[in-house]
Structure formats: C-alpha cells, structure tokens
Amino acid sequence: MNSRDAIIAEIPRLRRYARALTGRVDAADDLVQETLQRALEKWRLWQRSRDLRPWLFSIMHNLHVDGRRRDSRIDFCADEDLPVAVQRDSQQDTLELRDLERALALLPPEQREVLLLVGLEELSYAEVARALDIPQGTVMSRLSRARLRLKAILAGEAAPILKVVST
Numbered sequence: 001m002n003s004r005d006a007i008i009a010e011i012p013r014l015r016r017y018a019r020a021l022t023g024r025v026d027a028a029d030d031l032v033q034e035t036l037q038r039a040l041e042k043w044r045l046w047q048r049s050r051d052l053r054p055w056l057f058s059i060m061h062n063l064h065v066d067g068r069r070r071d072s073r074i075d076f077c078a079d080e081d082l083p084v085a086v087q088r089d090s091q092q093d094t095l096e097l098r099d100l101e102r103a104l105a106l107l108p109p110e111q112r113e114v115l116l117l118v119g120l121e122e123l124s125y126a127e128v129a130r131a132l133d134i135p136q137g138t139v140m141s142r143l144s145r146a147r148l149r150l151k152a153i154l155a156g157e158a159a160p161i162l163k164v165v166s167t
Contacts (some may be wrong), residue, residue: 006052007039013121014056019065020116023105031067035060050130054123058131061113068109103153111146114139 014035035089038059046055047126062074104112115129118139129136 003043007036007056010053011036013053013058017057017116017121018060018064019107020104021060021113023035031060031064034063036065051127053121054127054131057117057121057123058133061132099154103150106153106154107146107149111142112148114142115146115150119144 011032014032015028018031018035018092019025022028022031035056039056042059046052104115107115113132114128117123117131118125123131125139128139131140
C-alpha cells in the first residue's frame with residue numbers, strides 16, 4: 001500500500017475520533033481536514049518504521065488541544081448533533097447509546113481522549129502514549145480514572161466536575 005492509500009484508509013477512524021472529541025459533525029470535519037493538511041505538510045517527519053495511525057492521532061490531538069486553548073468558551077450542541085457510531089433497532093438501545101454519548105461528554109477531555117483511543121480505536125497503551133506525548137503510566141491512570149468515572153456517571157452516582165473561573 002502506498003502512502004496516499006495508507007492515509008485514505010485512516011480517514012474513517014480519524015472522522016470517528018474527531019466526532020467523539022468535538023461532539024459536532026461540522027467541527028469534526030474541520031478537525032479531520034486540518035489533520036490531513038498538517039500531515040501532508042509534515043509528511044517528511046513521519047518515521048516510516050512506525051504505524052501511521054498513532055502519528056495521525058497525535059497530530060489530531062495536538063490540533064484539538066490548540067483549538068481548545070484558543071477557544072475557551074463552552075459549546076453546547078443539540079442531541080441531534082451528537083455522533084452516532086452505530087444504528088440501533090430498539091428504542092432501549094437508542095436510549096443507552098444517547099446516555100453513553102452524554103456520559104462521554106462529561107468526562108474530562110484528557111480522560112475521554114485516552115478512553116476513546118484505547119477502547120474505540122484499539123491503540124495500545126504505548127501507541128496512545130506516543131500519540132498524546134505522555135508517559136505510558138499516565139495513559140494507564142487516565143484510562144482507569146475514565147472507566148471509573150464513566151461507570152459512576154452511567155450509574156447516576158457522579159457529581160459534576162465544576163471548573164473554577166476567576167474574574
């Protein structure tokens with residue numbers, strides 16, 4: 001597989017991860033486009049001995065973090081704008097999926113990113129550590145905290161995390 005085909009093959013995974021990160025289809029598409037643009041600009045920096053997917057996720061992560069820093073306002077979106085990973089048949093499955101999407105949105109971004117890369121994208125701890133530029137132990141602790149928090153949120157036992165803003 002040539003380099004062009006390898007990048008094209010990763011687009012569905014990039015879109016899925018971007019939608020989970022941003023919670024909005026339009027923002028996710030913009031993030032994927034920025035990621036692909038940056039990857040093409042920095043193509044000579046990719047180490048061909050390494051897997052392409054973690055490198056692309058690393059670029060996407062950095063762009064997303066930079067965007068969050070630039071734009072500190074909180075965007076709320078309607079339920080219909082939330083990503084739907086799988087079409088379900090029954091009403092119960094639809095409600096459970098909606099609850100899971102809302103619970104994921106309540107996780108701190110650092111925990112949500114690790115949880116999605118390990119659980120959804122099936123990256124190894126080492127690949128996630130390289131993609132996010134954090135130690136592997138940090139990946140494991142964030143994943144553990146994310147799983148515990150997600151379980152508590154879904155069980156209705158979690159108190160919301162409040163951000164302190166000084167004036």
